Amino acid sequence: MTIMKDRMMNMDVVIIGAGAAGLFAASIAAARGKSVLLIDHRQKVAEKIRISGGGRCNFTNIHSSPDHFISNNPHFVKSALAGYTPDDFIALVRRYGIGFHEKKLGQLFCDDSAQDIIDMLLAECRAAHVNLDFGTTVNAIDTSGDHFTITTDKNVISAPAVIIATGGLSIPKIGATGFGYDIARQFGMNIIDPRPALVPMTFTDTLKTLCAELSGLSVEAVVKHDNTRFAEGLLFTHRGLTGPSVLQISSYWREGEAINIDLAPDANIADALLKAKQSSPKQIIHTHLAQFMPKRLAVELCQLYQLSGRLTDIPNKALAAMGAMINQWQIKPAGTEGYRTAEVTLGGVDTAQLSSRDMQSRRCNGLYFIGEVVDVTGHLGGHNFQWAWSSAYAAASNI
Numbered sequence: 600m601t602i603m604k605d606r607m608m609n610m611d612v613v614i615i616g617a618g619a620a621g622l623f624a625a626s627i628a629a630a631r632g633k634s635v636l637l638i639d640h641r642q643k644v645a646e647k648i649r650i651s652g653g654g655r656c657n658f659t660n661i662h663s664s665p666d667h668f669i670s671n672n673p674h675f676v677k678s679a680l681a682g683y684t685p686d687d688f689i690a691l692v693r694r695y696g697i698g699f700h701e702k703k704l705g706q707l708f709c710d711d712s713a714q715d716i717i718d719m720l721l722a723e724c725r726a727a728h729v730n731l732d733f734g735t736t737v738n739a740i741d742t743s744g745d746h747f748t749i750t751t752d753k754n755v756i757s758a759p760a761v762i763i764a765t766g767g768l769s770i771p772k773i774g775a776t777g778f779g780y781d782i783a784r785q786f787g788m789n790i791i792d793p794r795p796a797l798v799p800m801t802f803t804d805t806l807k808t809l810c811a812e813l814s815g816l817s818v819e820a821v822v823k824h825d826n827t828r829f830a831e832g833l834l835f836t837h838r839g840l841t842g843p844s845v846l847q848i849s850s851y852w853r854e855g856e857a858i859n860i861d862l863a864p865d866a867n868i869a870d871a872l873l874k875a876k877q878s879s880p881k882q883i884i885h886t887h888l889a890q891f892m893p894k895r896l897a898v899e900l901c902q903l904y905q906l907s908g909r910l911t912d913i914p915n916k917a918l919a920a921m922g923a924m925i926n927q928w929q930i931k932p933a934g935t936e937g938y939r940t941a942e943v944t945l946g947g948v949d950t951a952q953l954s955s956r957d958m959q960s961r962r963c964n965g966l967y968f969i970g971e972v973v974d975v976t977g978h979l980g981g982h983n984f985q986w987a988w989s990s991a992y993a994a995a996s997n998i
Contacts, residue, residue: 620970621764767944869922
């Protein structure tokens with residue numbers, strides 16, 4: 600439905616933000632008989648779905664559970680995730696005949712295109728008669744008695760319920776803003792400081808040069824920060840490090856802290872070097888290391904730590920130190936690439952001020968927050984989309 604300019608409207612629910620959570624919440628609420636208006640400031644909506652998973656949308660993870668989420672309150676996600684599970688969303692995808700496949704670790708991707716998920720969500724909205732108003736700016740949200748008054752650049756809407764599904768600050772070029780945080784603050788709610796998450800790490804000086812030399816090279820690695828570890832791919836770039844293991848650890852890392860990387864997790868390199876010195880003393884050190892990692896990486900690491908030549912000519916202490924470095928390479932990132940490339944935003948609306956049952960504000964009846972705008976951040980691999988579906992369902996099915 601196209602909204603007419605200057606028309607006063609009365610709706611049961613106004614949802615602001617037509618990303619994954621907003622589209623899904625709109626279809627659920629409308630299917631329950633509510634009159635729903637879905638507003639987005641962009642004409643082209645759901646861009647984060649469109650670009651996710653390399654354009655194939657990693658729309659859920661079959662193993663999604665509370666352990667895969669970060670929040671100041673780690674228990675907050677339990678109710679919503681139990682109320683709408685990965686199996687529930689998979690059933691919807693199957694109903695639309697969308698082909699999908701599992702890559703690894705339970706990650707599900709569309710066979711063809713992320714557009715299939717967008718089309719499905721829009722079809723669900725149309726079938727439930729959701730009123731869609733895209734390319735519209737919300738100028739103000741105020742309360743009047745038990746209703747909200749939402750003023751846009753086109754009209755004024757009155758509704759007893761408002762759902763904020765505006766996402767976080769990640770990837771501003773596709774429309775990310777801090778609107779949801781502003782609304783939360785307006786109604787007296789606390790915001791857990793947002794920061795980029797699932798984001799590549801950057802370096803300076805020698806490490807930046809090393810990463811640039813190895814740009815495009817990937818290895819299987821274990822990346823650790825304190826007691827958190829991820830064993831997945833690591834990729835060198837011109838700016839630093841990325842890949843699943845680095846993106847994952849970025850959600851736990853803070854500026855000024857170090858991370859530890861095991862570049863050869865299946866071997867004890869110190870022992871291997873010392874044994875090789877006895878059995879093959881004339882072997883060149885980087886040649887031996889190339890058994891455990893790409894040759895390019897072995898050569899660059901030897902240059903970085905100024906080790907070269909035959910094993911027999913290198914002191915045992917230096918070999919042991921080189922091996923220990925490879926298995927426990929401690930480095931301190933200079934920073935991250937920031938919101939420009941961050942897949943999600945860590946932090947957001949404080950869950951202490953939301954009901955875990957229906958995502959409603961404890962400070963303002965009828966005001967709901969769902970999806971990425973909330974202080975709930977999933978691990979890489981479809982968990983953030985599952986949070987979008989689950990939190991949207993929690994709000995829309997209880998409104």
